[in-house]
Amino acid sequence: MTYPIVIYPCDEGGYVAEVPALKGCLAQGETIPETLEELEIVTKLWIETAEKYGQSLPNVDHAIQRVKALSYSGSH
DSSP states (O other): OOOEEEEEEEEEEEEEEEOOOOOOOEEEEEEEHHHHHHHHHHHHHHHHHHHHHOOOOOOHHHHHHHHHHHHHTTTO
16 A cells, blocks of 8 residues: 655755554654655554554545645645
């Protein structure tokens, strides 16, 4: 399953990446590749934990529409 992600620079340096559809699923790193690598690990653990406890995963299409709406509203 592939969810949309958001990456942004930190004020103190480095980057933060998050998966908005997966509450609290975020990672940080000094470079974008490092940040994405960390996010991949965290996302996998997030999904494994949700499945372990029988929680349903957010719908990918709904998550994509939500991120599109957020980016559109932020550009004005």
